[in-house]
Every structure is written in structure tokens, then in C-alpha cells.
């Protein structure tokens with residue numbers, strides 16, 4: 001950690017805004033970025049002064065370690081605007097904590113709280129017009145860190161760049177999601193980096209997901225790498241199963257990312273007196289429940305989509321369709337959670353933070 005105390009952010013404003021050229025009604029997820037970005041470099045064992053400046057590409061040395069050894073981590077968060085034009089974050093302390101856990105696992109320096117939190121807030125204040133009102137609208141926040149130090153020696157970089165970029169988002173609808181249960185590939189292993197939000201965890205998923213797409217499935221439900229018998233995550237989301245009227249989700253582990261949506265769903269469900277068990281769910285149990293009709297729902301939980309219902313799954317070349325319910329629990333939970341995030345319902349948990 002640094003010895004100098006960071007308490008100041010330099011701001012260089014963009015001369016013009018591109019906001020008028022953006023069609024907020026037809027936004028594809030994560031394609032449009034706001035006018036400014038935050039940059040904070042780490043050199044000589046210290047974090048330098050953070051700077052907010054116009055969003056733009058930047059030069060890097062071809063031997064920068066991020067290109068060769070994948071030292072890169074990120075976070076995904078959202079900001080919401082309420083009816084009074086106040087802007088709110090959802091549990092940002094959790095993202096900050098997780099970011100630095102990921103940093104430690106990837107042998108990267110921890111980012112000071114001031115740089116992450118005040119940097120984020122200052123940047124959002126500057127881009128407040130990019131946060132659109134109304135349920136479903138948000139500003140997606142992407143803090144990330146890359147190894148910028150040069151040299152192809154396989155060792156941790158001595159230099160890093162922390163950045164935050166922002167992208168306006170509409171509610172995320174991914175169409176009908178069918179999943180395939182992993183029988184061979186894995187996204188994470190014990191002792192690996194599955195619990196860190198490391199860039200490499202995502203690239204490792206691309207090839208198996210591409211194969212699943214070719215078979216007509218949008219996502220993969222990951223199983224444990226050793227036996228492929230335990231259900232762990234759905235794509236890049238945590239996963240919940242409803243058997244009769246009880247929800248199930250796996251406990252977090254070295255292979256499962258500790259999702260903030262997941263833990264918020266658990267707290268919400270407990271408050272609503274919906275039965276929930278945090279325990280290992282076996283593939284065999286799921287297949288059995290699908291066969292006897294007790295399997296009612298499967299849904300993913302993560303910041304981008306909040307809750308993503310799954311319509312069916314394939315296992316050992318057999319497809320199991322889920323029932324179409326009149327009042328799915330997934331929808332009820334999603335409404336509760338998005339109401340809290342958008343300040344449409346009282347936040348009894350103290351999760352929302354005003355900017």
C-alpha cells in the first residue's frame with residue numbers, strides 16, 4: 001500500500017460531450033462509453049494522483065505484462081437515478097473489497113479506497129446526465145486494473161494502471177436462455193483464480209461457450225472440475241434452483257465467485273420468509289427433480305442482468321424443459337431487488353449509497 005496519502009483528483013474536462021449523439025432507447029450492453037474516464041497509475045511502489053480526463057485510447061508498450069501474462073482484474077457495478085434526480089450506488093463497499101481481494105490473488109497492488117470510491121463518485125458526478133431515470137435504466141460502471149510494466153520476463157509487473165470507464169445501460173434482456181451442464185470443461189479449479197474477478201476466467205469460458213452456442217444453448221452451467229457432479233455457476237452468474245418451494249444455491253468456494261447479487265438475493269429471500277438452503281446441489285438431484293416435476297425454476301444472479309431466468313437445461317444429450325410459471329419466484333425477487341436499487345422501495349438493508 002502507499003505511504004503518501006491520496007486526497008485529490010485532477011479533472012481535465014472534455015471540450016464537448018457526445019451525449020446528444022447517443023440513442024438511449026436502443027443501447028446494446030457495454031458498447032457506448034461516457035465522455036470521461038479515470039486513470040490512476042502505480043509506479044515505484046506508489047499510487048500516483050488519480051486523473052479524470054476525456055475518454056480516449058492510450059498507448060502501451062507491446063511488452064506490457066497484461067498482454068503476455070494476463071494480469072488483469074475488473075469489477076462490474078451500476079449507478080441508478082431516482083425520481084428526485086439523486087444518484088445511488090448499490091453496495092459499492094462490497095465491490096471495493098472484492099476488487100482488492102482479486103488484486104492480491106493476481107499479485108497486483110491493492111487500490112486505495114480513496115482512488116476507487118472517490119474516483120468513482122467524482123467521475124459519476126461529472127457524468128450525471130448519462131444516468132437515465134426509470135426502472136431498467138442504469139449507468140454500468142467498470143473499474144479495472146492492468147499490468148502496464150514492460151518486459152516479457154514471467155514475473156509480476158512493477159507498474160499498473162487502474163481505470164474506471166462508464167457505459168449507459170438499458171435493462172438487460174438476453175432472450176430465452178437454455179443452458180448446458182458442463183461435463184468436461186471447467187471455468188475454475190480448487191487453488192485456481194475462480195474466486196477472483198480476473199479477466200482470464202472469462203477468456204477461459206469463451207471456447208466451451210462457443211461450442212454450447214453452436215448446439216443452440218446460450219450458456220453453460222459450470223460444475224466442479226474434479227467430478228463434474230456439483231452445480232456451481234451459470235455462465236458468469238451465480239445460480240439458484242427452485243425445487244418445489246425451496247430455493248437452493250451453492251456455497252461460495254475457491255471455484256465460485258462471491259457475487260453481490262447472490263448474497264443480496266439470499267438476504268432478501270430470508271427476509272421474505274422464502275425457504276432457502278445454501279448447500280451443494282448435485283447434477284443428479286437436478287435431473288431427478290426435472291423428471292419428477294419438482295424442479296420449478298433455475299435462474300442466474302449477477303449485476304448486469306440482475307436475475308436471468310433459464311428455460312431449460314441439457315445434460316448428457318437429454319433436454320429438460322422447465323415449466324412456464326404464472327408467478328415465478330425469479331420475477332418477484334428481481335422486482336424487489338431492482339425496486340431497492342432504484343429507490344422505489346425502502347432499503348431496510350442499508351445497501352444503497354447516495355453519491
Ligand SMILES: *Cc1c(COP(=O)(O)O)cnc(C)c1O
Nearest residue numbers: 236237238257259260261302303
Ligand atoms: C461477476 C461475477 C458474478 C456476479 O457477481 P455480482 O457481484 O453479483 O455482479 C458471478 N460469477 C462470476 C464468475 C462473476 O465473474
